[in-house]
Amino acid sequence: MNPIPHHTKQNRPKIRFNLKAKMIMLISILIISIFIVFAFFLHDFISNTTEDQVGKRALSVAKTVATIPELREAFQSDNPAAVIQEIVMPIQDVTEAEFIVIGNTESVRYFHPDSAKIGKKMVGEDNDRALLHGESYISEAEGSLGESIRGKTPVYSEDGEIIGIVSVGFMIDDIREIIKKQNYELWLTISIIILLGVIGAILIATYIKKLLFNLEPEEISNLMIEKEAILQSTHEGIIAIDNKARITMMNTSALHLLQEPFTEDHYIGKSIQAILPEFNVPSLLRDNKCMHDIEVVMGKNVFLVNQTPMYQKDAKIGTVLTFRDKTELEGVIHELSRVKQYADAQRAQNHEFSNKLYTILGMLQLKQYDEAIDFIKRNRETRDKWDQFLTDHFTDPIIHAILQGKWNQANELGVKLSVHPDSELSYRFSEIEKDVLLTVLGNLIENAIEAVKNEAPEKRKVSVFFTDIGEDILIEVEDSGPGIKASHIPKVFDQGFSTKNGTNRGIGLALSNQAIQRINGEIILEDGDMGGACFVIMIPKREE
Template sequence: MYYRKTDVRNLHIKPDVIVNLKIKMILLIGILIMAVVIIIGFFIEYFVSDTLEAEMGQRALSVAETVAHIPELMEAFSGEDPASIINPMIAPIKESTGAEFIVVGNTDEIRYAHPIPDRLGKKMVGGDNERALVFGESYVSKAVGSLGSSLRAKVPVYSDGKIVGVVSVGFLADDIRSITRTYNEHFWIVLLLIAGIAIIGAVVIASYIKKLLFGMEPEEIAHLLFQKETILQSTHEGIIALNQHGIITMLNSTAEQLLFNSQISAEQYLGKKIQTVLPEPHLFEYLSDANGQSNREMVIGNHIVFVNSVPIYFEQSFMGTVSTLRNKTEIELLAKELDRVKQYANALRAQTHEFSNKLYTIVGLLHLGKKRQAIDYILKESNLQKKWADLLIQKIADPLVSGLLIGKLNQANELGIELSIHSDSVLKSLLCEKQSKALLTAIGNLIDNAMDAVKMKSTRTITIFFTDIGDDIIFEIEDSGEGIPEELSMKIFEQGFSLKEGNHRGFGLALTKQLISEVKGALFLEEGELGGACFVVSIPKDLNKGGCRNA
């Protein structure tokens, strides 16, 4: 079996889309990347500034504590000219540590050391020495001194257990900001490079996703999904889809009716293993077969269905199956409808052939100059057809039944079979559409079977009797054929069983019995007087009992 592959790229709906999915994804991912980069950038900038400032303060404090504990410096405070000893001592320390300034002052805040010699002997500026000189604390502070705003560490100087001065080590705020700016510039460059690479990645990702979606927009996908769901649910055949693990991914309404005889909610089967949902667990092996199934006949509940299962492969990997379920009864009904059409066509063909022969006979008599014989022959045939028509018009109220019997009378006449209708037959009851359909199918099938039964016999006789006297409509069709053995009297009504040779037989009587049962009637076999089979059809005249009110 060949299944055409559908290319979804040819199914574009072309909605009114101003910006396509690829551009949207690039813009959205790009905006997200830039927002993240900016947030991270400002956070790291603040973190670097704060960390660098804390690190510089700690460094200044370490230098100040080292200087404050130099023994020579501590002894110099007791001398006559401390500045002459302390300032030369501090200058090389300042150069080696990289501090902007190292200032040493006494308890009166008079400078003994300063990077600018002219400011020696003058009072320290900033007003932040109290905690060191009064309370003996070591700390880091920010203040504006003689060199400008700075970050500086203050450590008291002790001599003989007493505070005799203070050491101030500082770094200018401008220098700290300059160092921070240099760090941040490098960091922002790296972040922007990362953002650029991320945007390129966004373009690649958007292109890949667009390719996976066959170039379709979300609106197109939504439209196709809605369209697909509508098509699946409106399909007359049952459709069920499974993934590779046997989990139900789709089930249309027709399949629900066939499997469960009712509509059920999707929550009862979607995402569940088929073995736990289906009423017939053995269906799993057929519906999940990776090799597929074709026209497998199965019984599901009250239905006989044909199952076709097609495997789904993607890049050589088995992804699941899609199975269709066709109601065999409906197929057989269609087949019987076609068979009835063929029966009418055969009857008309037989009638045409018969009348063609009769016309040739009339033409021959006229050529021979036997006008009287020709007229008598025409009158005879005309009276026969008129007799049949009048008989059926008088006895049968339903024109379809009359038409079918006239056709069968002509067909039998052509085949040389004596088909007669009992003189006491009568059918004046009106039939509803369902009753008429069942009765036409039954009469057509039973007469055809009777013709098949007698066509090889020397005595080829079929009799029909019908009546609606009483509560039921009765049809009896009897033939002079071989008859049916008693042990097979019930088996002949089973689907697929036939006494005839050949394939695709055994459906006529089964279908006839089913249709008759649907109108609350009965079909059974009796012993006939002609030596062959005698089938009796009985359906109730009451329209309610005959299933017409609910049809």
């Protein structure tokens, strides 16, 4: 399988965001969301853990100080503050606590980092649990130095009585500064991880997009739908096999031509010999060249088989077989020989398509991709509606050929050629009638287009009407041109007479009149409803 060619992207669906951008965006959002949530969790965890550890540290220091024997004895001395200061000051320096405060049972300070506050009552009003109930605990309150986390524990005498309290604290502002520093390192690390994640998302998206031949999911879906539609609508039988001769794909036409009783799903994964035992499988797998129109006898039928190997990066991955019934093909060739007489009517179509292709090429070169797609769709829809109308209302293919060719010619000249919606023609023409109709109808429509092509764009209209109701076939060709002067009407079918400038004029209508008379028909000129000329063709029906 070769890479998707560039031109297949002309009909790509409108895509707001491509796959690569979507993948990068979605993966990045996922990574960022996860790490932001994780970061907030860590922030909360670090804050709580830091405060808890500081509180436990304060309480541990408080308990250690409270159990110092000299401290207990100092409470019994005449000047406890002087003795306690000598004991506690070195401890505060070692532990780096913001403050160590020691007070008696009345919460009067015996020691404080600020000597001016010794002898005054402790601030915070959270000493009752230690002094009244003998608890050791951690509290958060605003003291004389500011808001702090404090560990408090009672001081016991030798007899087990509460004789004082120890309070060790660390300032909240200092703790927050520690947390802020830790959070900065956390967010820096997470930002680096997110950046690496985004780079990884870009690399993953690029790799996956490359694996998909730079196609979007919508384009892949479109290609799958188009592939299935093409396979199932193709009249030729198509079978794809891998390098082990196993069927990987086949269409309905293959089952129909081979008269197999099961659906295509029944044969997927089975050997090609299950339905084509006549094939030389080793040779089929070994041959790396394309082969065309090889005659193969299968049962009572003769098929023309084509073989095309499939490659991916210069490695053969399988083979595609297409085949068609030779007998049916011979019938098609016979039909094509008859269609050659209508070739002139189709020349305008080639010219029209050439102009459209150049228009599309210009749009693509100017990178006007949306305009090119809209231009293709508009022309496709118009042509499909026209073809469907011809199929529904006209049985004979000659009418299709004439109208199709003239419709293309009219479009090329900016003329609107329309067929009356009530037109209906199921009559089967003989070979002579077909030849006459090709000449007459072709000339009349040609003249109508010539009559209006120099008019204003909104007045360039030609209308055709067909009906086979009654004993005669009636065909009307009418235009919105200037019409034919009354003085010219008697001479309009004379050879050599023409209202147009130039040489070799005045031949078409004369030949048409002569041709229609050979099948006992008639051409009549009337005043048209559109303001121009109206030619009516009457052809009597043959007796069956």
